[in-house]
Amino acid sequence: MDPETEFLSSKRQTGNEWELFKENVRPLKRGRNVDLLNHALKARTNDQLKKSLLENRRRLIEAIDEYQGDDPLQPWLDCIKWVQEAFPPGGDFSGLVLIYEQCVRAFWHSDHYKDDLRYLKVWLEYAEHCSDAEVIYCFLDANDIGKTHSAYYIAYALHMESKSKMKAANDILNLGISSNAQPIEKLRDAYKKFLARSMRRPNATEEELKEDDLPVRSFGTVLARGESQRQAIKTFELGRNKLKQDQVHRTPLSIYNDTNMDVTRGHHSKPNTGSNSWHTLGGRAERNKENNAMPAKWTSHKIPQRPVPRIVGAVASAQIEVFVDEECEEKPKVHDEKDRTSSLQLRELDGRNIKKETELLRENPLRNFPSNSLPR
């Protein structure tokens, strides 16, 4: 019996958490295992499951350290895939960006993985999370990583296209084709699509119009614009809808500053006493007081400091920050300083530090790399 018939006749049901919480799930290009997804979604409200997830993560990180075989990338991939499945929304608290960064940094100098497609894919996923991935593509170029694969050229060209650098994108795709990157058909096809898109562009400098070319459905199917995962709103509207790009995750929003606004500093005088405040709208300064008040110290309310367990030791550059829930916090593990070339140390941190570190990496993805490895 084929697996599908078997499944149907067994009358098994698939949980429907995936559908109930679909807004909290970030689609993955490689797809997701629905059972793992449902499990992870259930874990958000179930402490038992949460504990088991954390246990799993600990195990996977240990596996990276303890691996003895000749493919040290594999345990990293297992860990990455697991984090992707266990934290469906992804996001700054999942530590995903940190793990990508650790992984690529562990092997960037290794000849063994220069042409490994799996290793390249980690780099490409890392690039998707950064506000400006161009520095990553330059790095890959300078260090000859992944250049035998079409995926490299396609991702790089898409990124340049998203910055309206059409000539650069064109050159990159052509370079890939002439280098006979594999699979070549995919590259040729991507080039054809690129040409079609660039024909449709009326003006290369008009950022806005470019967005209109993107299909509404590219929520993990047809990916353009740097193959970024979009939190697009699923709509059946026809026509050219702008995709709401998940701006928070990539380029920080620039906030409009109206310098002409009458900014009143300090405390505001009370509204006219006697008059019923609902009948008068009040002056503009009063209406805008939430936006204009200068931030002051919270003197009236004290927030108890949460003790953060820390291992005070050598702050090596290669460290994995592990997100630990308050309920599951344990005593800090003290690792003896083993003589390891990749010197991985587990440091238990709370979610805030993961978020901070993730933000720093997004802005400057190569910040932990030795300066002699960076492209000039």
Added chain:
Amino acid sequence: MASRTVAKDIITLRGSAAIVSEFFGYAANSILYNRGVYPEESFAKVKKYGLPMLLTQDEGVKSFITNLTAQLSEWLEAGKLQRVVMVIMSKATKAVLERWNFSIETDSDVVEKGVSREKSDREIMREIQAIMRQIASSITYLPCLDEPCVFDVLAYTDTDVPVPFTWIESDPKLIANPQMVKLHSFDTKIHKVDTLVSYKNDEWDEQ
């Protein structure tokens, strides 16, 4: 205690066959749209099942689906259709990437004795609506189809059914070691349709 009687409608074999084959037509269109098999501009919006449904305007695909649903309807009326599978394949390599499997259980009493059943049309529509919503939401877990794809439709019938002129015998086009997700079902009380989508296992590790 007050009880609410839901008005039930009479469902005949022919009526049920029409409902199921129509469902399949809309489901096929929805899959083609949501999975990006054809460009979104080639679809038009219509209202059906209380949802905005997309239908292809491509003449070739349109007539293919129309002929398909007509044939399915015939088989359904004869009670001979067991399963319909929509297969999505890579255009370049013909590798099977995704399968949308609709399996059908027919009430043989109805086929043999020509009786009819009762069920609220509204309820059937709600059940179908739930499936359509799930099809659209399946991008939550389905792998990205980042290459041009083509589709095909396989029908599993009783063995005594002759192969129609425009169809050919085929191998099942299975996916090896698939991930499988069961979606909702709907039931007209004459035909019960189960939906399953299967897709290739994660390929991150492949070189």
